[in-house]
Amino acid sequence: MLRSYLPLLVFLVLSTGVGALFVAANSFLGPRFKRRPTTVHDDAYESGLPSDVQQGFRFGISFYLIAMLFLLFDIEVVFLYPIAVELKAFGTFALIETAVFIVLLMVALIYVWRRGALEWK
Numbered sequence: 001m002l003r004s005y006l007p008l009l010v011f012l013v014l015s016t017g018v019g020a021l022f023v024a025a026n027s028f029l030g031p032r033f034k035r036r037p038t039t040v041h042d043d044a045y046e047s048g049l050p051s052d053v054q055q056g057f058r059f060g061i062s063f064y065l066i067a068m069l070f071l072l073f074d075i076e077v078v079f080l081y082p083i084a085v086e087l088k089a090f091g092t093f094a095l096i097e098t099a100v101f102i103v104l105l106m107v108a109l110i111y112v113w114r115r116g117a118l119e120w121k
Contacts, residue, residue, distance in 0.1 A: 062121050069112060076105055 083090065083098050112118060 060121065062119075065117055066120070069117060073105065073109065 079101070080098065083094055087094060087098075
C-alpha cells in the first residue's frame with residue numbers, strides 16, 4: 001500500500017530540492033547591490049501620465065466583492081461547456097439537471113443583486 005505513494009514522495013522531495021537549490025543559487029550567484037530609492041521610481045509610466053495611486057492606497061471592499069462574484073459566476077458557467085458539447089450523449093436527464101443548475105445560478109444572482117453586492121460604492 002505504501003509503495004503506491006512512493007512516486008509522490010519522490011516528486012515532493014525532488015521539487016522541494018530543486019526549489020531550494022534555485023533559491024540558494026540566486027543568493028550566491030545573483031546580483032549584489034543595495035536598493036536605493038531613485039528618481040526613476042517617481043517618474044511617470046509609459047503613458048506619460050503620473051500615477052494617482054499613492055503609497056499605502058487600498059482598494060475598497062466593493063472592488064474585491066465584485067471580483068469574487070465575477071469569478072464565482074464565471075467558474076459556474078464553465079461547468080456548462082462539457083454538458084453543451086455532449087448533451088446528446090447524456091440525454092434528457094442531463095438537460096433537466098442543466099436547467100436546474102441554471103435556475104439555481106439565476107436565484108443566486110438575484111439574491112446577490114437584491115442584497116446590493118453589485119452596486120459600486
